Amino acid sequence: MVAWDSVKYFRIALRLQQLQKPHQFRLIHLHHASTTKHVTGNHRIKEYKDIFYPNTSDYELELWDTKPLRKNMTISFSDILESHVKPGFALLPLESKHEETLPESEIPRYCIGELNTKKVYETKISKGKGRGSREFHFKVDVDSGHFAHSLFKSYHILSRKTARSPIEIHIHYPIKRLKVSPGPSLENVQRRKDQIAKHEQEFKEKIYGALHLWPETILRAMPEGTAITIAPVANKDEVCWVMDLGGKDKNQLFEKNRKLHQDMYEDGTGMPDKETRKRVKQDLRDVRLVVRSDLEAKRKREAKELKKQSEDSSTEDLEEEDEKLAKSVKNNSGFQGVRRSISGETSFESLTSRVDFNDILKSTDNPALIALKKMVKIKMSLKGTMGLLHDCDFEGLGSIDCQKVYAVALLLVRQRVKELEDEQLNGTLKVQEENKMILERTKDLYHDHPDVKQLNEEIKRRLDTDLARAKRKNDDKIRIELRKMNRRRLKLMENLGPNEKRELLKFEGGWSQFMYQSKKKPKPGYTWLSRGSSTE
Known part of the structure; x- marks a missing residue:
């Protein structure tokens, strides 16, 4: 028979793998990188290229009702955007607890979630970070509850009259670390190249497959008048864009800063990427x-x-x-x-x-x-x-x-x-x-x-x-x-x-620099311990 303390420690040991933090990446702040006039520290902007999503009519999904849980219809993605997704209503993935009770399906399952637009989101009074926007980060397999709550906060940040700021969205699908033997070798280099080529294909499949994370899907759930001010751009690990309520187009600013760093890199005055610097x-x-x-x-x-x-x-x-x-x-x-x-x-x-x-x-x-x-x-x-x-x-x-x-x-x-x-x-x-x-x-x-x-x-x-x-x-x-x-x-x-x-x-x-230094004499009537007190 196993003692309770041993079982408790055993459970903690099993949970250690989940408590480990994921691999950290140095992210770009898209709004700040597009509007800043400083060159230093903005070199990663040249890694972000324009990304274009495929046609919405090429994708189908199953629309479900959550209460009670039942299948409503199989509908094209374009019809969902036109008829069901509107300000205050978002396209949410079916929760994992419901997915486990259902048979596997090649067509993704979604539901329409209503955002609480009446309850005002109250933010904590804190010092800004100087980025000029509020950032929200999601993985492609984001939980439905976290995604809905983030959209709720974004809706109220855009709709309020004071302290309003643009919303910056980041969708992450990072490349996995390659476990290699110590020391450089041609085999490790070739494995790394194969992994990068494979990741590029998986990256597009995962990003395009997450229909609820498309820029148009999130944009339609925001208040009326919201527009994308900086078009979606992507590197090998993430896709990001900026949207604002009635904001003006800032794509030209982004193109200007990106071209500036590309020209610097071609002239040899810019900073290479991290892997090149490491090599x-x-x-x-x-x-x-x-x-x-x-x-x-x-x-x-x-x-x-x-x-x-x-x-x-x-x-x-x-x-x-x-x-x-x-x-x-x-x-x-x-x-x-x-x-x-x-x-x-x-x-x-x-x-x-x-x-x-x-x-x-x-x-x-x-x-x-x-x-x-x-x-x-x-x-x-x-x-x-x-x-x-x-x-x-x-x-x-x-x-x-x-x-x-x-x-x-x-x-x-x-x-x-x-x-x-x-x-x-x-x-x-x-x-x-x-x-x-x-x-x-x-x-x-x-x-x-x-x-x-x-x-x-x-x-x-x-x-x-x-x-x-x-x-x-x-x-x-x-x-x-x-x-x-x-x-x-x-x-x-x-x-x-x-x-x-x-x-x-x-x-x-x-010897001028090493002449004898005389001690400084205190002023009469004052002491060093208590300035202003009389010595008499």
């Missing part, structure tokens, strides 16, 4: 991976050659005595006059005694200056600015020696800021070089495609977007690093006296 994105990703691997190998070869050249030039330029002195400072041993701290490291005083301000200003090849720069850089990277200041205080350096250490630290900060400024100007050169190689390799990628111009323009547009994104990220990173350098310089300057600051400012040469 271009994947091709661009594959080409970029190959280009990046080639550039990385090229940079490694250049760095290796540069390192070899620098090692050769450094050994030739140094004299024997300077080379011996530099090695002794690097190894912390055998250097006459070099003292060690308690921890065994080289002290600042032993290096600053062999360095003067002229060496620091001109950045000479003094081995002691090289060792001092390396030592200051390591301490600032590991311990920060305050750690460097604590080490100077711990060794008990004099005023002149402290000025030399601070001067070297400020010199390193200045060099880093100059590197950041150059990187800000030329930081996107790497991305530009990569984009240039991608354009060269994708020049003949779509030479056999009929829309080769549009695809090449789409690649350029995506590369420009990537370049702008890289520049924005680079600027943000550099801005943060420059603030860090500014804080480091202020901490160094705060530990100096007035005379030392004056000397180091001369040494810096007037």
